[in-house]
Amino acid sequence: MADPRLIALDWGSTRLRAFLLGDGGEVLLTRQSDAGASTLSGTAAFEQALAVLVGDWRTEQPALPLLACGMVGSQHGWREAPYVACPADAAALAARSLQMHELLHFVPGLVDNAARPDVMRGEETQIVGALARHPELTADACLVLPGTHSKWARVRDGRVTGFATHMTGELFALLRQHSVLARLMPADGSSPASPEAFLKGVDAAREEGGLAHQLFAVRTLGLFKQLASEQLPDYLSGLLIGHEIASELKGATQQLALIGDPALCARYAQALARFGQPEPLLLDNTAPAGLWRLAQTMKLL
Amino acid sequence: MADPRLIALDWGSTRLRAFLLGDGGEVLLTRQSDAGASTLSGTAAFEQALAVLVGDWRTEQPALPLLACGMVGSQHGWREAPYVACPADAAALAARSLQMHELLHFVPGLVDNAARPDVMRGEETQIVGALARHPELTADACLVLPGTHSKWARVRDGRVTGFATHMTGELFALLRQHSVLARLMPADGSSPASPEAFLKGVDAAREEGGLAHQLFAVRTLGLFKQLASEQLPDYLSGLLIGHEIASELKGATQQLALIGDPALCARYAQALARFGQPEPLLLDNTAPAGLWRLAQTMKLL
Numbered sequence: 001m002a003d004p005r006l007i008a009l010d011w012g013s014t015r016l017r018a019f020l021l022g023d024g025g026e027v028l029l030t031r032q033s034d035a036g037a038s039t040l041s042g043t044a045a046f047e048q049a050l051a052v053l054v055g056d057w058r059t060e061q062p063a064l065p066l067l068a069c070g071m072v073g074s075q076h077g078w079r080e081a082p083y084v085a086c087p088a089d090a091a092a093l094a095a096r097s098l099q100m101h102e103l104l105h106f107v108p109g110l111v112d113n114a115a116r117p118d119v120m121r122g123e124e125t126q127i128v129g130a131l132a133r134h135p136e137l138t139a140d141a142c143l144v145l146p147g148t149h150s151k152w153a154r155v156r157d158g159r160v161t162g163f164a165t166h167m168t169g170e171l172f173a174l175l176r177q178h179s180v181l182a183r184l185m186p187a188d189g190s191s192p193a194s195p196e197a198f199l200k201g202v203d204a205a206r207e208e209g210g211l212a213h214q215l216f217a218v219r220t221l222g223l224f225k226q227l228a229s230e231q232l233p234d235y236l237s238g239l240l241i242g243h244e245i246a247s248e249l250k251g252a253t254q255q256l257a258l259i260g261d262p263a264l265c266a267r268y269a270q271a272l273a274r275f276g277q278p279e280p281l282l283l284d285n286t287a288p289a290g291l292w293r294l295a296q297t298m299k300l301l
Numbered sequence: 302m303a304d305p306r307l308i309a310l311d312w313g314s315t316r317l318r319a320f321l322l323g324d325g326g327e328v329l330l331t332r333q334s335d336a337g338a339s340t341l342s343g344t345a346a347f348e349q350a351l352a353v354l355v356g357d358w359r360t361e362q363p364a365l366p367l368l369a370c371g372m373v374g375s376q377h378g379w380r381e382a383p384y385v386a387c388p389a390d391a392a393a394l395a396a397r398s399l400q401m402h403e404l405l406h407f408v409p410g411l412v413d414n415a416a417r418p419d420v421m422r423g424e425e426t427q428i429v430g431a432l433a434r435h436p437e438l439t440a441d442a443c444l445v446l447p448g449t450h451s452k453w454a455r456v457r458d459g460r461v462t463g464f465a466t467h468m469t470g471e472l473f474a475l476l477r478q479h480s481v482l483a484r485l486m487p488a489d490g491s492s493p494a495s496p497e498a499f500l501k502g503v504d505a506a507r508e509e510g511g512l513a514h515q516l517f518a519v520r521t522l523g524l525f526k527q528l529a530s531e532q533l534p535d536y537l538s539g540l541l542i543g544h545e546i547a548s549e550l551k552g553a554t555q556q557l558a559l560i561g562d563p564a565l566c567a568r569y570a571q572a573l574a575r576f577g578q579p580e581p582l583l584l585d586n587t588a589p590a591g592l593w594r595l596a597q598t599m600k601l602l
Contacts (some may be wrong), residue, residue, distance in 0.1 A: 075524070115508065116518040117525050149481075149517065164510070165517040167480075174475045179468075180450075207416065209465070210548030211512045212541065216450065216466040217417040223376070224418050240513065247511030 001028055004061055005301055007054055011072035012122055014037040017287070018054045025292030029057075037070065037077040065300040066104045067291050070122035073098060073106035083111035083119060087159040089132045090128045094297035102185055107294055122287070123151045126259050126287070127160060129290030130283055137281070141255045142248075144280070146241075148173075152248045154273035165250065166244045175215065184222035185232045190267045195270070197231035201238020202245075202271045211243045226294040241271045249275055256280035302329055305362055306602055308355055309592035312373035314339040318588070319355045326593030330358075338371065338378040347379040366601040367405045368592050370587045371423035374399060374407035375407045381484045384412035384420060388460040391429045395598035408595055413463045421464065423588070424452045427560050428461060429583055430591030435558070438582070442556045443549075445581070447542075447565045449474075467545040473538055476516065485523035496571070498532035502539020504574045506599075542559055542572045550576055557581035 010017040014036035020029040035049035038047040050066075058064060073081030081098035088110060109121035123145050131138050138158040145151040148169035154161045175181050176188065178256040204214055218236050221227040227235055245268075256272065258265040258280050264284050271279060295301055303323040311318040315337035321330040336350035351367075359365060365392035374382030389411060399407040410422035424446050432439050439459040441480065446452040449470035455462045476482050505515055518574050519537050522528040528536055546569075557573065559566040559581050573581060596602055 021315070085366055115510070116505065116515075117521040117527070118517065119521055119524065158337040164514050166511065166513040167516050168513050170480060171516075173478055178475055178479055179471060204417065208548075209416070209549065210467065210544055211550060212469050212472055212545055213465050214417075215468050215472075216419065220418040220420055223420065243511055246515055247509075247514060250509065 002026065004028060004057065004064055006292060007019055007057055007064055007066040008288050008293050008295070009050075009066060009068035009070075009072070010069045010122065010125070010285070010287040010291070011070040011077075011216065012036055013071045016049060016053060016072075016258075017285075018057075019288040019291070020054075020057055021288060021292055022113075025289055027288055037072045037074065040078070040143045043078065046072070064103070065119040065295065067107065067295045067298070067300060068104070069107040069125035069287060069291060069294075073109065074121055079106070081108045081121075083107040084124075086110060086112045086114075086163070087156075087161045088124075089159040090131075090293055090297050092129065093124060093157075094294050097294075097298055105298065107291070110160060110163070112164075113161055118163060118165050120151055120153075120165070123153070124160070125290035125294065126286045127153055127155070127290065128293050129286030129288065130257060130259055131155065131158065132289050132293040133283070133286060134281065137255065141257060143257050143259060144248075144268060144291045145259045146268050147260060150244060154254070166247075168240045168244045173238050175218075176233060177235060181215065181232070181236065184219060184229055186230050192230060194228075194231040194234040197227055198238040198267065199241065199270070199274060200227070201235040201240075202242040202274045203238075205239050205242025205246055206275065211239070214239055237267070238271065241268060242274075245271055246274055249277070253277070257283060259283045259286055302321070303327065305329060305358065307593060307596050308358055308365055308367040309589050309596070310351075310367060310369035310371075310373070311423065311426075311586070311592070312369045312371040312378075313337055313385075314372045317350060317354060317373075318586075319358075320589040320592070321355075321358055322589060322593055324478055326590055328589055331418040335428045336399075338373045338375065341379075344379065347373070352386060365404070366596065368398075368408065368596045368601060369405065370408040370426035370433075370588060370592060370595075374410065375422055380407070382407040382409045382422075384410045385425075387411060387413045387415075387464070388457075388462045389425075390460040391594055394425060394429065394461075395595050398595075398599055406599065407602065409590070411461060411464070413465075415463055417459065419464060419466050421452055421466070424454070425461065426591035426595065427587045428454055428456070428591065429594050430587030430589065431558060431560055432456065432459065433590050434584070434587060435582065436483070437559055440558065441473040442558060444558050444560060445549075445569065446560045447569050448561060451545060454532050455526075455555070465549065467548075469541045475540050476537060477534060482516065482519045482533070482537065485520060485530055487531050493531060495529075495535040496534040498535040499539040499568065500526055500571070501528070502536040502541075503543035503575045504539075506540050506543025506547050515540055538568065539572065542569060543575075546572055546576055550578070554578070558584060560584045560587055 008019040153163035309320040411425040454464035
């Protein structure tokens with residue numbers, strides 16, 4: 001195996017992902033655990049989670065630096081790292097990192113204070129990674145990171161100029177599990193995918209009418225058997241993703257890139273096509289590339 | 302006591318309200334119980350709920366007719382009454398009532414098939430009651446019935462021409478209790494009202510940006526202490542009600558009337574003022590007046 005240079009940690013609320021990186025940021029080894037930041041409390045618990053997952057890497061190479069991004073650096077994480085205000089680039093993030101001890105640093109989050117404050121932790125690192133791997137995005141692009149709290153970030157001249165969070169994934173889970181809409185649907189996870197129902201939901205979102213109104217159609221389409229029970233979750237998903245896209249596409253059209261879970265990104269790509277958008281660039285997890293680039297900028301290597 | 306003429310039943314999902322009506326629809330007595338339609342199953346259970354609440358009224362006046370509106374006539378209620386399609390007036394509703402037995406009838410619901418189907422059960426009766434009590438609304442008005450599933454109904458020449466449901470109250474409850482936003486708020490019911498935070502939420506809804514995006518500000522405003530923890534529920538309420546109003550006011554402006562719980566209607570009136578609307582007419586529960594008018598039209602009296 002090539003010489004390890006960095007232990008890169010993508011430490012979110014529910015998961016801890018560790019990457020052993022070699023020269024040029026090459027991923028040598030990957031591990032993950034359920035020791036997410038929201039499941040841990042107190043320094044000892046965080047140290048312990050780290051020891052369990054990557055203790056052997058550190059024993060073998062005691063001088064190896066560690067760089068972590070994500071909710072581990074939040075108010076409710078291990079210790080709070082600052083938020084860097086937009087516009088910001090990799091250098092601005094690197095300059096405000098939080099040093100936990102000699103070898104461990106946290107990447108700061110980003111805040112956009114344009115209207116009301118909006119925040120991200122972890123996604124800023126994925127954005128840095130996407131720009132490092134695809135320099136053609138640095139001039140002018142919109143980077144979309146779908147998820148529980150989807151992020152739409154605008155990039156210009158290598159800096160994140162602003163971004164917006166959409167609680168799309170969380171709304172889906174709430175409505176799927178706890179709402180009056182859930183009663184007409186099969187139990188969670190038991191229904192086959194219905195791309196047709198998904199696109200019907202996207203198309204509804206392209207029409208007039210607020211989200212809270214259109215959601216009620218999930219109930220009535222089920223009630224009047226215009227959609228089968230097992231199609232309703234996909235209709236709901238299309239409606240929510242469609243509303244997210246509709247509100248973001250009101251701005252100027254730029255090169256779009258989707259970053260994250262391939263299945264979820266494929267859904268967004270389908271929905272974007274329905275809005276007449278050209279095919280977006282599809283990227284999977286760019287956190288390791290981002291942590292590598294930030295570690296270089298911080299001169300940890 | 303004046304002679305009773307009708308037992309009027311407002312039988313919703315969670316509550317059963319009974320009104321003993323005299324000449325001219327005068328309310329002689331009112332009773333209510335928790336025997337909502339969603340809590341009962343099978344004819345015997347519905348008969349029993351009725352016997353418990355108004356059995357003595359029926360014993361004293363065995364020939365007294367009963368007319369019921371609401372979810373009792375839904376698929377998951379006692380027995381399903383039809384939906385009458387918009388445009389529809391009191392005569393159209395009366396003509397399609399469901400006779401349960403000699404003395405008991407159910408009012409049908411309304412369906413608007415304009416885009417995707419939208420339905421109401423119970424509110425059609427409140428609308429009939431509002432028009433009976435305020436004939437000035439019959440020519441051209443918009444009747445708003447705030448609640449778990451708010452209804453915005455357009456009335457022209459005495460007929461409901463169309464309507465839209467907004468899941469505003471349900472979204473509030475879901476987000477207040479189960480979402481990431483709930484974590485920053487005090488326990489349910491323990492916070493004093495903050496009219497200021499409510500109006501800030503309404504004002505945010507008047508700006509650009511989708512609902513799923515703006516909801517995230519409930520979190521960040523709490524995170525950055527721009528709103529106190531106990532103000533966040535009212536900000537959330539203002540945001541949701543504001544989005545409902547914003548999407549409905551896109552149509553033509555008509556005379557507005559708010560029907561229902563006075564405290565909730567007062568919130569909507571405050572929010573409407575923020576949108577520059579003239580003061581709406583405020584009406585409390587008009588179901589008894591609607592049941593009286595429908596019973597007249599059906600010649601039950």
